Amino acid sequence: MSTDEDCPETEPARVGEFELLVLLAILRQADQPYANQVRRDLEENAARRVTRGALYRTLDRLRLKGLVEWEIEPSQVPERGGHPMRRLAVTRAGVEAVRQSRTVLLTFFDGLGGALDHR
């Protein structure tokens, strides 16, 4: 039983806006690439409310696309009540996808001149 959604896509890995933001946020958390930090970063700096469920779903989706991977770390702080954490990492393909998105965006932003200022 496999549908298109269930099958991991290999090439090319296209990402949506929120996926791109999540990838960027993971990359920004140099020393603490954990979901809570990623979420906080997004909420504080991308000026949007990010629900925990949406973030987990996106992470699952990105992992299916092969753009994100994680490993499970045992918790060593009492705040987590002994529950483990996911240490997130952007894969090589993930980095490539981010790079591709940046190129596309820059191409489209480039040459707009003052078009954005008049609106």
Added chain:
Amino acid sequence: MSRDPGRRRLPSGRPASDVPRPPRLSEAVVSLLLGGGETRHVALGDLREDYVRQVDLRGAFAARWWYRLEALDLCLQMAWNPFRTADPPASLRRGGAADRQLEGATTMDWIEALSPRGLGHDLRSALRAVRRDPKLLAFATVITGVGIGATTAVFSVLQPLLIEPLPFEEPERLVWIANVDGDGGGLSSVTSRTGNLRDFRAMTDSFDGLSGWFAFFERSPHTLSGDGEPETLIGVDVAHDLLAVLGVDPVIGRHFRPDEARSPDGDVVILSHDFWERRFGGDEGIVGRTVTIDDRPQVVVGVLPAEFDFSSVFTPNTRVDFLCPFPIDDSTDAWGNTLHIVGRLADDATVESAQADLDRVVAALAEADPRRWGLGGEITPLRERISGPYRPALVLLAASAAVMMLIVCANLANYLLARGARRVPEISLRSTLGASRGRIVRQLVLESLLLALCGSLLGGVLAAVATRWIAQTSAISIPMLSSVSVNGTTLVFCLFVAALVGLLVGVAPASHLVGRRPALAAHASVRGASSGRSARGLRETLVVAEVALACVLLVFGGLLLESFQRVSRTDLGFDAEGVVAWRIRTPARLQGADDVESFHRELIEAVASSPGVSSVALTDDLPLGGNRSWGIAVPGVVQDEPINAFVHLVDAAYLDTLEIPLAEGRPFTAGDDRESAPVAIVNQSLASRLYDGSALGRELRFGHGVFEVVGVAADVLHQSAEQESGLQVYLPLSQLAEPPGQVEMVVRSTLPPSSLVPQVRATIVSVDPTLPSDEHQTLASRIDRASSPRRFTLTLLAAFAAIAVLLASLGIYGVLSHSVIERSREIGIRMALGEARRRVVARLVLRTALLALVGVLLGAAATVPLSRLVSNLLFGIHSSDPGVLATTAAILVLVAVVAALFPALRAARTDCAVVLRRT
């Protein structure tokens, strides 16, 4: 991927004991809904960590609400997460609680399985899978069909009697008022005097209406003449307001008016719906027309609605063709206890308050007239009165049907488990291709739902056939059976059972399959289908459960069978073999007792002279019915309480024809006529209760008449084979001043009924062509009908038990067959190492016998708490009868051994060379 946990900044560094704890319930809900996997642990950790932050920022109260909303949001979002994968790659996991690999499906998998996404696709896949395996389709359809059919049929019988409201307006307000007058008086001790009804109507405050009908209406059939063939009709004499009290309106026409109930021979009738359709073709112009009943014109004033079948509700197995008004006055009060009373409680009254009210009225009436007899009233809800006696049997049947359904489920689940082992590679492949566990589970459950749906189609047909038979048969005397049918509610029930079966049998194998480790799947694909020790254990457990359930049914079936046999073996006190009874209505043209007597004599002589007839007699009341009793007394003896005796008006040949032995004295003779002194024959119970020493020559008083006892007859079980004979008195028909309106002519013959009946019918017609000659019954069929509710229960339970044993044996066969195939390598190696074939067979059979024995022990233990289901239905046997238990155990173990023998013999034929080469 770089990793350095040591550099991680800790949120607060506070000691563990100071860490605030989030709301436990919300945490438990998250924990439950997210299942047992990695996501749950990580999410709970993330939530806790943020919660602690929220406490620091906003305080404990706000933080708790924050946690609850966050948890809710998380659960809602994750419930439909289509991207969740089964397990993280093994290479990425290490240590701790998170390292647990999921076993079985998680709650979230089930939630995902319930989402509508991709349902069409999964449904098509399930259809293909079911179509690919016609053997499974046939097996599942047949066993679930039989199970669902039986369950639905039982539900159909239960529905009108126990579930649906009675076919009256606000039926919960209807009550039955039984008289309690003397002991052992049969129908006469629960019916009331019309004077009581009149006084209750006037003096009680708890009823919106009180009404009743003449309980002995069956004794006076009527003849319809005029257009078409003469026909014998049964009419019920009812108080004019009975239909109003019950809340039944005629479908056409009107109710009776009070002035129409002035005499027992009124001139208006309301037709039953059946009779109206049968005789008058449903002619709506019937109201106002005149029909001739008993040679008197009667005006039809209304027709009863189809949904109110008087006989089906109140007098099962008796046809009722019309209602006629019955006067509630002094003339009928003098007849004694003859009335069934029903009432409609006032809005604010309860059964208890109405009973208190009635007790007050009864006490006041008794005080006002201390000599008044036949006064009393016990209120029961009408439903309780109608369905109460049948409730234990019906509840037992429902429980048995449910047990049988469980066996069906266990069997099918077993089959699916065995089949599941062959599908491990397929499931693993799908999982590898990215199908989530929720989707896999859903497809497997859809397959079993489809199978159950096929079964429900067959079950629906079987239930329709069964209910059709039940509704039409006259062999079963249970109320409301004529309205039994497969209707919308039954079909919904049928589909509900199918869905339940589909889920029950699908979930366990599906959950088992998706929890398998990839390594096992890989192993399975290489070694061939092997379900492993856990699946074998599960399947053996299911077999033990099947045997245990079958044991419960078999024990109950055995107890009922033994009870039935004991009832059948009961000496009724007369010999019913070879006796046929005809109802002979006294022709209206005959006037006076002498005319009637000579007519009877002529008829008896004509029938007695027919070939094969050994004796002919007359009685007004056949055994196992009627239940009319009269109050009796012994002149000169003061009684503390009224004594009732069943009275039979018989001719001189009656005791001899029914072979009722005389213990003392003489039978009636031709000399006992209206000119001679009144005589009576009493039964032994009455003789020993009322007289010291011999009863012969002693006197007996009925009302104002005094009779001399000339004989003492053996006791006859007059009411039923399961009730004491009670006190009985036989009076000679030849001494009656008023001849009865009808008699029963009993004919003993050596001929079979099929030969005797046409011969006697021809004789009756030759004596009087106007006499209906088709109302006859064998006494054997009367006995059968008296025990029909017991036989009905027994037949169904026996069928359930037989199916249960068959299914259990199929289950054992299936499990062992599969086990033999699965373990062919092991068996081959054992045989190669020198194990004898005989030993292989013995080992396999012994293990099966052991499983069966465990099942039997569990089943036997289960019958102890369940025995109250059956104890009310037993006769002369205890619910823990060791004989029945031992027989059941022997049958089940034997069946198990036989079922195991075939696969075991097949295993013994294993060619070890071939097996070893494959290895």
